[in-house]
Amino acid sequence: MLILRILYRNAFRNKLRTGLTVLGITVAILAFGLLRTLVDAWYAGVEAASAVRLVTRNSISLVFPLPIAYKDKIRQVPGVKVVSWGNWFGGIYIEEKNFFPNFAVEPRSYLELYPEYILSDDQRLAFYRDRRGFVAGKKIAGKFGWKIGNTVTLKGTIYPGDWDFVLRGIYRGKDDTIDETQFFFHWDYLNETMKKTVPRRADQVGFYLVGVQSPDLATIVAVSIDRLFKNSLAETLTETEKAFNLGFVAMTEAIVTAIQIVSLLVIVIIMAVVANTMAMTTRERIGEYAILKTLGFGRVPIISLIFGESLVITILGCLVGIALTFPAVTIVHHELGTYFPIFKVERETLYLDFAAALVVAITSAIIPTRRAIRIRIAEGLRRIG
């Protein structure tokens, strides 16, 4: 008990040094937590992917379209339950900075494939009935203040011109891992407009979304679909939604790797800072450790004192860092929400924060402890006075 008291009081003996060290740890844990959350945000689409959804696209590249006629052939593949299709629209709302993902989709099959988008029956029906209707996620509708019945104009980039849509539904995600920033409208509206304006671009889709009857059929269905269009003018590549999303992440893998390296470097730097603090405190208290040894205290209390002090300082910084991570994530999400629709602190990030703090505390205390327990008592006592 008395050892605990010494430990605690020692930790706050030099308030400035302890305060600065705690501040350093706080900043490091905050940075580490933010960077980990950023990496998680990068993989959010992958994590939210369903095991019963497949994505079929042109095998050359996503940029190249597929004929709409494929839909009937895909439907006939054994194991296929639902087929939907769509195009990336890439429209801009007022100005480029207002980015959000927008697609032209086949409404009924699309919403059947995405039961995680919760939409009231009234709004769903209103959307089905209005060819110019669209559905937006709760976050994006809230951000721009859209109300049901409002007309929203998107400036086409891939499909030129101003496109007017009427908001018929606002969906919310079934949980907080679901992206609520999507905007989708009738594929027929896009296709009919193309037939009138650029006929050569009509009857083409960017991707097919295929719902399979069970996850274990996913591989065989994917192979069967691709085999169906082998040696055709537009060969397909079918993969699970997770693999498809991972493909996007892979394009930016170098950035993710760089972020992960930086997050580890932050921990290494703070380890050096805490180790320096512990080395200084141990050097200052070497005489006191010698007194404890003189009085008959063995190695365990000395080790407990140094490791304990390192733990107290580090865990304190860690707790403050974690407490600050939540508001910091909210601020970052507010600023970058368009690019990272799912940006939240995962439980694993908190575990990693604690693990990093423990590693820092223990590693920083090893050398000072070794020095303190190895010094001869007479030598230690000479440092006093």
Add this chain to the structure above:
Amino acid sequence: MAEKDPIVEVRNLHKSYRRGNYIVPVLENVSFDIQDGEFLALMGPSGSGKSTLLNLIAGIDVADRGTIKVGGVDITTLDETELAAWRATHVGFIFQFYNLIPVLTAFENVALPLHLTGLSRAEQREHVQMTLRLVNLSHRMSHYPKELSGGEQQRVAIARAIVTDPTILVADEPTGDLDRVSAGEVLDLMERLNRELGRTIIMVTHDPRAAQHARVLRHLDKGILNNAHPQNSL
């Protein structure tokens, strides 16, 4: 009537230190006894080896050769852990710079050695209060060392040294950092501990006035111990 066994028996003690490439002998073939209840003052010039001898008797340094028996136990045969346990129960330490733990109050500093005993918390409290009363510091028990004068700090150190009722008390220049009045108070206290409570005290000093408080005086010079001189002052 048979003569009592000495409480400390030092035989053929050798100790040297390495200074770079040189071996510097500090103690050479030192042999002497200390009787139970004796108050011995060890005097000598700086570097004469008196503190080294004290450290060896107290078990905080290790001899090159020779034996040291304290209360019948040859401490030169004990390993580090055994020696720590032995010190906890058999030796009370008084240092020149008091060596109190600055983050503990006077009460907590005195209680520190009792944590290595099997005493209950209530018994520990009782022991500490009684010991602080003995050194006239009952009113200062909740004060931190920096809130006490040098003399008071040394009295707390003495209380810490005697609280476990050790076999011997070792004091290394206990008045070296004190003014004359405080030094007098500390020496009077040590004298009382010896005379009234029968404590065996070994004190290293180079202050002749401090040495006068001891019953026996020995001089150490260049690692060689001179014969004992009983003092008449007591």
